[in-house]
Amino acid sequence: MPVQPQVGLVLPLGPYIVTRDELLEFAQRFDPQAFHIDEVAAKSSVLGGLAASGWHTASIMMRLLCDAYFIDADALGSTGIEEMKWLKPVYVDDVLSGEMLVTGVRASASRPDRCIVNFDAFVWDAKQEQKAIMRSMVFINASNA
Amino acid sequence: MMGMFLEEIVLGRRIALGECRFTTANMIAYAKKFDPVGFHVDEAAGKASFYGALTAAGLHVSAEWMANFVRRNTIARGALAAKGKVLPEVGPSPGFKNMRWLKPVFADDVISYFTTAAHKRLLASRPGWGMVTGFNEGVNQNGVLVFSFESAVLTRSLSRQR
Numbered sequence: 041m042p043v044q045p046q047v048g049l050v051l052p053l054g055p056y057i058v059t060r061d062e063l064l065e066f067a068q069r070f071d072p073q074a075f076h077i078d079e080v081a082a083k084s085s086v087l088g089g090l091a092a093s094g095w096h097t098a099s100i101m102m103r104l105l106c107d108a109y110f111i112d113a114d115a116l117g118s119t120g121i122e123e124m125k126w127l128k129p130v131y132v133d134d135v136l137s138g139e140m141l142v143t144g145v146r147a148s149a150s151r152p153d154r155c156i157v158n159f160d161a162f163v164w165d166a167k168q169e170q171k172a173i174m175r176s177m178v179f180i181n182a183s184n185a
Numbered sequence: 186m187m188g189m190f191l192e193e194i195v196l197g198r199r200i201a202l203g204e205c206r207f208t209t210a211n212m213i214a215y216a217k218k219f220d221p222v223g224f225h226v227d228e229a230a231g232k233a234s235f236y237g238a239l240t241a242a243g244l245h246v247s248a249e250w251m252a253n254f255v256r257r258n259t260i261a262r263g264a265l266a267a268k269g270k271v272l273p274e275v276g277p278s279p280g281f282k283n284m285r286w287l288k289p290v291f292a293d294d295v296i297s298y299f300t301t302a303a304h305k306r307l308l309a310s311r312p313g314w315g316m317v318t319g320f321n322e323g324v325n326q327n328g329v330l331v332f333s334f335e336s337a338v339l340t341r342s343l344s345r346q347r
Contacts, residue, residue, distance in 0.1 A: 070248040072255055073275060086277055086339075094278060095248045099219040102244050106221055115222055116235060118243060118286065120334075125280040172280075 042112040042184045045145045045157045053104035053163065054137035058092055063132055066096040091129035097172050098124055100136060101161050105178075108140055116154060116179040123175040130171050138163035144177075145185060155185035188262030190273050191315035191342040194302050202253040202298040207241050209292040215245040241290040246323060246332050253298040254321075276314065276339030284334035288325070296323045296331065303335070307342055315342045 043051065067076035071093035074081035082090040092100075098121075106115075130136065144158030161174040187200065209228065216225035220242035223230030231239030262272055290296060299322045307315045317340045323332030 070252045070255075072259075075275075075277075085274070093251070094280070095244070095251050099215075099244050099248065102242070103219045103221070110222055117224070117240075120243065120286050121281070121284040123280065123282050124284070126278060129277075 042114070043109070045113070045142050045155070045180070045185055047142055047145060049142040051108045051140045051142075052137070053101070053108050053140055053161065054135075056100055056104060056136045058100070058130055058132065058134045058136060060090075060132045063090065063092045063096065066099070067093045070095055087129045089129070089131055091131055092134075094124075094126040094172075097126065097130050097136075097163070098174065101138070101163055101172065101174050104136075104138065104163070105140055105159075105161060110178060110180075113157075113178075113184045114181040116181060118176060118178045121174060121176045123173070125173040126171075127173065128169055128171050130165075134171070135166045136163045136171065137166075147182065147185075148179070153182050154179045155182045157185075187258055188265050188272050188275075191305055191307070191317065191340045192344070194305055194317055194340070196302050196305065199299050199301045200257070202250070202257040202300060204295050204297040205249040205253065206295045207245075207249075207290050207292060209239060212239060212241045212245065212290075212292060215248070216242045219244065236289045236291075238289075238291050241294075243284075243286040246286065246290050246296065247284060247334070249296065250298045250321060250323060250332070254300060273341030276341065278336065278338045279316075280337065282335045282337075284332075286332060288329055288331040290323075290325070290331055294331075295326045297325075298323050300336070305340070307344070308339075311339070313342055313344070315340050 075085040075087045076093050079090050139162050141160045148154040158177045163172050164170045224234035225242045228239050301320045303318050303320050305317045319336045325331050
């Protein structure tokens with residue numbers, strides 16, 4: 041039985057270990073810029089070291105949201121991401137944890153079998169340094185709301 | 186954008202970045218790792234879903250935009266460097282806004298990606314840097330806009346070149 045979504049509900053995300061292999065594999069496939077794939081170039085870059093692609097961080101957050109809520113709630117998709125903030129670089133061996141905070145729950149006007157859940161997702165590292173924020177929404181089956 | 190300094194960036198010019206063919210294999214490979222809901226990872230579940238077929242994960246569609254952007258930008262920088270131009274370092278991005286997954290992307294869809302620089306400004310808080318915001322699109326083989334978002338990237342200014 042999935043958790044009942046309501047404004048103020050907080051669900052824990054993670055932990056997720058960002059390995060060097062996964063960081064490099066993602067960056068080589070989707071974002072092969074020097075500061076994501078080249079250790080030496082990364083060190084002298086503005087990011088200060090080999091850092092995960094922001095698209096990788098966003099993808100990891102989506103995975104954590106799936107594991108924490110979307111799969112259980114029978115998620116039916118999303119119209120997009122209102123805002124994504126990459127606050128700090130995510131480095132090799134960072135352990136990401138976080139929270140999903142529900143900020144809105146309402147029935148879909150056009151499809152009564154659906155419910156719209158708005159949320160903010162936050163992730164931070166083991167030192168509690170905030171890394172990224174995602175503000176988005178998900179459709180869920182109304183029977184799970 | 187496209188390997189240039191803030192002052193050189195032309196606003197309002199839509200640049201074609203390239204295209205990506207989505208396949209059952211590459212859609213499932215991405216989704217198994219990062220968005221493992223039924224209609225992204227299982228063809229039968231996709232067929233039974235509201236969408237009627239397996240669909241690409243939204244952030245997969247987004248990540249392929251980035252892959253096309255980096256490829257196009259690398260070519261543009263290479264061409265400028267070959268002419269002897271001094272190139273700025275590429276800055277990081279603070280994030281994005283208003284990402285819209287407007288239509289589902291199915292297997293065998295070919296998405297063409299675009300970027301258009303929309304605004305640029307010097308940053309008082311970071312001397313030598315500016316911020317360029319862009320409007321970005323993904324259009325399918327039928328000419329339908331399926332994806333858009335607003336990007337932001339820190340960009341070197343000529344005014345305080347190191």
